[in-house]
Amino acid sequence: MQLDNGEYRVYGHLERYTSAIEAMVRERQYATRKYTTVIMFKKDQIRFKKGEVIALSGESGVGFPHLHYEHRSRTNVPRNPLAHGLYVKDTRAPILQEIAVKPLRPGSTVNGCDSVYVAALKGGTKNQYAVERPIQAYGCIGFALNGYDCADAAGNKFGLYRTRLFLDDSLLFSAMYDSFNFETTRQVHLDRDLFLIRSGMGDFYNLYREEGTILPFYGDFPANAGLLGVQDLPADGLHRVRILADDVSGNSAEATIALYYIKPPVIARIDLLPHGKSAHFVAHIEPGGFPVRKTDFFISPDGNQWKKILSREVLAQHYYSCEADSTPLGFFYVKALASDSLGFESTPLVTGYASSIPRKAVSLPSPELFLSAQGDLLTVTLISGAPLPREPDISVSINDTAIQLPIPRSSRPGEYTVKFRAAFSGQKNLGVVATVLDFNGSARVFGKQFQVGGSSRESGIVVTSPDNIASAYVRKGAVFNQTFIWLQLYPDSLVRTWPELVQASLSYAFEPGVVYYDQKLSIGIKAPRKPKTGLFTSKGGEGWRFNSSEYDTKSGNYTGAIWEHIPFCLFTDEIPPAVSFRPGQGKPDTVPGQGLLISVDDRGAGINAESINAFIDSQWTLCEYDPEKKSVSVFMDSVTAGNHLLSFSVRDNLDNETVVSVPFVRP
Template identity: 30%
Template sequence: MIKWTLLLAVALWLPASAEEGGLIWPLSLAPALTSTFGESRSRAFHAGIDLKTWGETGHPVQALADGYIWRVRTSPWGYGRALYQKLADGRMVVYAHLEDFAAPMAELVQQAQQQRGRYSVDLYFKEGEIPVLGGAVIAWSGESGAGPPHLHLELRDENNVAVNLLLHGFSIADTIAPTLQRVAITPHGRNAQVEGGHDPYVLNLRWQPSRGEFIGVRPVQVLGPVSISALMYDRADAAPNKLAPYRVELHIDGELIFAARYEQVRYGDMHQMYLDRPLAAFKGGIGRFYNLCRLPGNRLEFYEGPSDGILNLAKGRHEVVVVVADVNGNENRARFGLMVAEPPVIAGARIAAAANGTFIEARMTDADDRLVEVELASSRDGENWRRVDRRQSRSGPLKWQIHRNASYWRIQARDPAGATAFAICRLPEPAVPTFALERRPHADFVELVMRYEQVPSATPLVRIDTVNISPRQTGLREFRVAVPLDPSDPTGGSVLLRTPGAAVQRVVLDQQFVKPGAAAKLTYANGAVELGFAAASAYAPFFPQVETFEPQVSAALVAVGSAFALGPDVSFDRKVELRLRYDRETLPPEKLGIYREVAAEKWSLVSNEWDAVGRQMVARVRRLGRYALLADLEAPEISSLQPAEGSFVGSRPEIRGAVRDQGAGIGRETDIEFELDGSLLIAEYDPEAGRVYGHLLEDLSPGMHRLVLRVRDMSGNQAEMYSEFTVR
């Protein structure tokens, strides 16, 4: 009743900004942000702004404007305790991660929790039931749900579309321009290359004070369709937190090609974050880069400009400028070059002995240059090189006589644009050359990577159907080749790898095809894996590839067979049904689940839905990746039960316990029970802290009491801990 009186008292005071139709800053703290609209989260965009509470909870939260409480929700996950307020103009405000609600919401939530016997409730109200004036205290800031202490604030328009609050009445002191850290250049398709490869190439940027901009230290070699993405962040004056920028533009040779403004996003499109923010690895880390292109199937409403941002540039040098700005207009830019040229190719390199000596030979071609600089170098250790010869050469055969004082010999070609190719051979040895093979699936091809234990005496040969291909060398012992996939040849996909002195190795690639608008049900690994695609699943055509491997798991989990690497790394509009077969009788199905590898030896449960008829575990996934059928046989751990065994306490003690599960995890409220003297309490679970709190609504009588905490994980393994304590 005290809080309800406070609500009425504060509601009588109406700040000038509310009278003028603006939005009121909800905290008494000076405005500072920890996150802004449109930032990347693990599976979606950040739909609001996060107000900094400097590690504290319990700050009064005021209503942004006049309206009424439309919804009140409590949950251990996500937004935690949250209020949804309908404003008088039809817009919606969400206040999340709250510590407590003001009256009458607090009492209504408590009543609903007691009636339903659980902490999570979701209550809806009609206009007029709980009216609120702008400036009224409606809650207190907290850290419920996900994240540390802060206030998540979200504004939705009359169509329930999340909009950028910083464009709708809020302003933050900000005189700091955004920072551009890196750009990634990504090739699209088998015939596209960046720096001679098929993976995204990350270019580090550095600040150039004399020019007042970030620059790339050298031009990047590209061929075919490519796109640009940027790793960047903003900061504001009041706090050091990294924030999302508001606007970004891509200019090529002085012309605007593509732009994005992060102003609004529909909730049904939140998962398309994967299309806008691809992950790219770089030396020392990995990050989500902002795409400066619109990929197929992308419905997001961020984008502007005359094109989709996929670049297919003419031969020669091109200047790229990326401009980034925040809401306050602070702006920065990065400038770098793209050099479009066909790189030279060195094929068939080998060292061969003849009656008149030892020779190294190869064939060099360059599709768009008449003359190419060619260099021969030798090395004793494969690291320190000594130039033996340098010449200008036309496309055709190359041959040098070499001595045997150096074990390693390198042929390198460089065209006038700076694009290079090389081949390294070692003098023949009696040992049989062996290599490890990695498959890197892409949409319409698979790149095979061969890593040798020692440098071979000749470039390996790859035979695809009836065509021989010489792979490109990418390291002292590494070779790569792109194998095309063809939907018109479902029986193809057989590749032969030949290394001089070693047995031929056969690789079979899957030619099953998925395309937008067509449902498909595909099986792999002799029926162990099944993928079910809806017609609306795929954004673009691709060939799924499945490769088995042995999973490395923690002590809390048991692998029940091989794991499966599903590629390429694509996401889906409609989730894909993944089925893994389990036809043994060793373990009960309720202990099993489909897990996804989220880090080295770290697995996260995706689903434990069991299809008894097909004897398959079933999951619905948004992305391909590394999945395994694992079993959790270990019960959760319970500790620090309070009041402790044998303790003497007051009449209203804190009821809590610490819980941990390193296997399937704790994912249902019904699996947590706090029992006091035979009666169940409302149990509030904090998954991030690993704690459970029991709601005690009245004083306990003097004497002895018995407290029991029971916890089950998602595989049904149960732990129990009890204590007996005395109330004085």
């Protein structure tokens, strides 16, 4: 609805309209024989005065009954209604729950690890929150905030209006959520951390500006604003990180973090010096910003149950040792964990050993090689399945050009990882070779090939699965940030289906799991055309969702499109939808004045809402389909008293059809 001042208001998820609009909608629905219809009104065709009823709120949207309301400018740009005239009494400050501290470049760490660290915010008295313990960070670091706003008399949660990030009282970043262009809708995933959302960890506001974003929230702050260690490294030592969150009414909450920006200690290797039935372990340590206080050693026969061995002495500045009374027979693991004088820990290092084993018993199972990606950061992981006497030698070549790699690290038993960055230039053949030394001193070589695509906003790519059956096309400009993408087989053990679906191909998955897209990604599976068959995408543990039955005869591919990286597969569904009537179950019955309710369900390809048709005495009548309730309401507006015959038909998305006829009595 357009106001006289030129602004727009949008009201959605309604139950019904006023009589004038309702009559026009009904006329259009019967003319097109469709429940869903579009009517373009002329200027001033229908006018309302302040205080008049426009429509009645309902539950035609997803979830519980609610009103969808939008406040748009004269140029049709959605704006924050609370900041533009919609008054809600609010004397309560935002609620702050958690802080995420994220290492974003190779070599960056948070509390000694290269993974996201989420810390609970404690307090809340006088709207002041804090992380209880200091956090260590080094390298390129980003922050994110999990919080929400609330009003005096409203039980629902509001979004934050403004966030600000300070380091030692210097403003690094600010975002204000005042307006939002339709053209940048998909970029919301650059403002909220999609990886944390998909991981079930919460809805976090990024407190930095991602490269490539044109969202209108950040004012004059440039790309990478808010990130530590991108332009200039903060001085080593203790810093105060302060985060302010405001609502529209000016209520504010503050969170503080004691941050030690300092390099943690690194354990380079662990040596074993046998001494009879006992053993002497020596950890070689690269000190960080503070002196090493201690190193703890642990021993385990299987990598699951660990026994702590107390450290004995510091041999020198870079060495730490301990003595074990006895070592397990056969394979065993040793883990070392160093901590500095402030208590900040290194990433643990795990090394495998063997003792008292006949030579014929020391052969290793075949290691497995895996590749993962986050943007242009690639990680090679080797899982050995047994202890190794030293780190494997891993080499990588891209399009037959070798690249330099750091030494693989192991923080978990039998698992070795190495991370590196690579440039982008379309399709790449990436070869990984691992040389593993067993306890006999014999070297074994394992290799694996990957076809990866490097994509940026300036390039489009096609990636294919290792068997050349599945493919994906990333259009030029489709990704926000540069990233590597490839396809791999999706394990059959993870394929969960309803009995209605028969698997018609292998299933495929993307790596990496999360990529931010601005356009849909085209997918395809090469297979002979078969009736009642189409592409489906995974719903996790809840089965599969129909995507498309389109078939490209030129390429021989079933084709579809997706917004995000989810597994996909071909399925055949030959079972029509299930239909039942309430009341009556197919017998003559009295239908009350409000109409007839029909249950429809299809656990295979899903209901095709456009296919639903109902005829009363051979005359088409209006139906409303509710996918959440899995029901169809048949309207009885013009049905007279007496005996009638209802004919009802519905198809699923693969054209399996159910047709039923039911006599009924209208009193």
